[in-house]
Amino acid sequence: MNISTLKYFKEIVESQSISKVAQNSHISQSALSQIIQKLESELGYQLLNRSNKGVYPTEMGKVVYKYSGTMNRIHKKMVDELESRKAQLENVRINGYPSFINYSLPCIMYKIKKKFPCYKFELHSKCSDETFLDLLNEVTDLGFVSEEPYDPQIAYNYIGKEKIVLAACTRSNIPDVIRVEDLLKYDLVILDDSFPINNFLRKKLKEVNLHIEDLNILFEVDSIGAAKSTITNDYGLSFLPYMSIKKELYEKEFKTIEIENFNLDLNMYLAHKKDSTSAEALNTIIDYFIKSGTSEFC
Numbered sequence: 001m002n003i004s005t006l007k008y009f010k011e012i013v014e015s016q017s018i019s020k021v022a023q024n025s026h027i028s029q030s031a032l033s034q035i036i037q038k039l040e041s042e043l044g045y046q047l048l049n050r051s052n053k054g055v056y057p058t059e060m061g062k063v064v065y066k067y068s069g070t071m072n073r074i075h076k077k078m079v080d081e082l083e084s085r086k087a088q089l090e091n092v093r094i095n096g097y098p099s100f101i102n103y104s105l106p107c108i109m110y111k112i113k114k115k116f117p118c119y120k121f122e123l124h125s126k127c128s129d130e131t132f133l134d135l136l137n138e139v140t141d142l143g144f145v146s147e148e149p150y151d152p153q154i155a156y157n158y159i160g161k162e163k164i165v166l167a168a169c170t171r172s173n174i175p176d177v178i179r180v181e182d183l184l185k186y187d188l189v190i191l192d193d194s195f196p197i198n199n200f201l202r203k204k205l206k207e208v209n210l211h212i213e214d215l216n217i218l219f220e221v222d223s224i225g226a227a228k229s230t231i232t233n234d235y236g237l238s239f240l241p242y243m244s245i246k247k248e249l250y251e252k253e254f255k256t257i258e259i260e261n262f263n264l265d266l267n268m269y270l271a272h273k274k275d276s277t278s279a280e281a282l283n284t285i286i287d288y289f290i291k292s293g294t295s296e297f298c
Contacts, residue, residue: 003075005039006068008032013065016054092285093122095131096144097196099224103243112288127194135273141282143271146196156271157290163242164197164264166257169234177258180208183215187236189227192220196266197239204264239264
């Protein structure tokens with residue numbers, strides 16, 4: 001079985017005709033029929049029902065059809081990557097948790113692209129656990145995560161901290177400095193578990209004998225934009241990355257509330273698989289990120 005055979009099979013199912021596909025592919029109908037018969041013989045199942053009204057997939061044929069599109073797409077992706085490498089255009093896939101990808105990383109990516117113009121970069125928002133899995137499966141090349149990896153196949157470097165602040169509307173009457181116990185007095189909107197802030201908040205509260213369930217949480221949101229909208233309307237407070245509200249702070253729409261002896265800044269690590277097929281090509285990019293640390297983030 002080869003990719004061309006699957007492509008022919010997919011086209012026959014969609015057009016319900018062997019003759020049409022043969023004509024469009026510039027091969028004889030008998031030759032195409034033999035190709036499909038060979039596929040049926042290899043798999044051990046009849047894949048097509050042939051009649052005067054057309055050609056239709058059997059139940060087994062429907063299974064092959066379902067996977068044929070995916071296999072053709074994977075083949076195309078492989079060929080595209082081979083062509084990219086031939087043209088000296090390395091495709092670097094980078095994962096990171098959403099707030100980091102959306103707010104902190106763009107500035108340094110601009111500088112990296114200028115420094116390494118032969119590389120093509122893809123950025124994807126993923127939580128740390130998803131990133132570790134993607135690294136192990138070599139679905140991604142680099143990952144910005146908020147915790148140390150759990151698998152010895154993954155190498156990592158500490159690159160700095162992401163500053164987390166308690167943000168409020170400037171119209172609110174909340175003091176600029178509060179105690180951690182005072183959090184119980186105010187309405188909060190928190191980011192869901194796709195962001196590392198939530199789990200870290202649980203851990204830090206436990207250290208001061210409080211639990212996240214003790215807080216007056218109005219609701220959880222899956223985007224920083226939704227949390228910022230709540231703050232803008234003075235409906236509550238939210239723990240957010242400082243980078244994500246710099247504009248609102250500059251325009252004095254938001255203010256930050258200091259919590260005495262309570263720090264939520266997140267450690268940031270750059271992770272990659274030790275023996276990945278692209279490990280050697282990534283070394284210069286990894287070194288650049290490590291040397292820059294967080295100084296060049298937005």
